[in-house]
Amino acid sequence: MKVRNWAGMGAAALGAVGTGLALKSVLPQRFITEQISTVQEEVPDNSTWPQIEVTFLRCGHVTLPEFLVVRGAASWAPHVNAYSAVLIRHPNGTFLYDTGFCSDIYAFLRNQSVLFRTLLGSFVFEQGLSSHLQQLEMKPDDLDFILLSHLHWDHVSGIPDLPGVRLCINRVEYDAAKSHASDRGITPLIWQLMGDNPHELFDCAGPAYMGFRSTYDLFGDGSLVLVPLPGHTPGNTGLFINRANGSRLFLVGDAVWSAENYIRPATMHPILWSMFTSDDASARQTLIDLHHFSQRHPEIPVIGMHDAHMQKAFMAVEEKRLIKA
C-alpha cells in the first residue's frame, strides 16, 4: 500500500475517532444516583429565623449554547450565565455573597493573556457593583462584610468598588488558593482584585445539616448556614438562607451553572468541566448531593451564582412579595 493511502486511512480513522469523541462529549453521562439518600435530617427550629431581605445584583452576563452548560442537552439554544452579587440584609448584619463586577473591571483584565480575555473576559458588562449600591442608596460602608463562595476571579471582581470591607473566606479555599499562588496565571489577578481588604477565615466545623456534612452558622441563630460544596474549587461554600418573611433558599456558589446540572444531574460539557473543576470526584459527589437535596426539598430554590434564569425567577417572586407587604 502506498504511503499516501496509509496517510489517507490514518486521517479517516482519526476523523472518525474525533467525530466519535465530539459526539460522546455531548451525550448524557451516567451518574450513580439510584440509591435514594438515607440522610437523616433534623427539622430545623424556625422560631429564631428573622426577616432577611435577599437581592440579586446582576453585573454582567455571557451567552453560551446550552450543550456547553449541560452535558446531554444536545441543544444550541442560548443559555445566559450571569455574573452576580447577592445583597443579604439580616438584622445582625448586611453583607454580600460574592461580588459581581466592579465598575472598572476591564482595567483589571487589560493585562491578562489574549486567551484569558477571549475565553473568560468576553462577557457583556451591565452594571457595576458601586452603581447597584448607589441605586439602593447604600455606600460600601453600609456593608459589614463580604462572604466569598470561592476565590475565582469572577466572584471577587466587585471588591475594588468596596475598599476596606472585610472579606470572609472559607479557610480551605484560602489555603488552596495560596498554595497555587505561583503556578496559575490568573491567581495574581485574584489577589489584585481582593486588594488590601482585610480578611477573616472561617471553618465549616459545625454539625451536619440538611444532608450536608458540616456547617458554619454565621450569626448563631440558624438563619444563615454555610456548608462546604467542594469540587469546583476545594472550598466552594454554599449558603442556606432561612427566614421568616419569604421562601428559604440555598445559594451554591459555582457547584452548578444551571438548575439542570443538579436536576438531571449532569456536568457541563466535559471540556468546560475539566477546565473549571479542581477535583472531579468531589464535584460529582456535590452534584449528586444537590440532586438528592432538591428531590427532598423541591420547595427550596437551589441557585448557582451564574444561574441567570433562577435568579430572575427568584427576584420576580421577591418583588411580588414586597409589593404585597
Ligand SMILES: [Zn+2]
Ligand atoms: Zn468558579
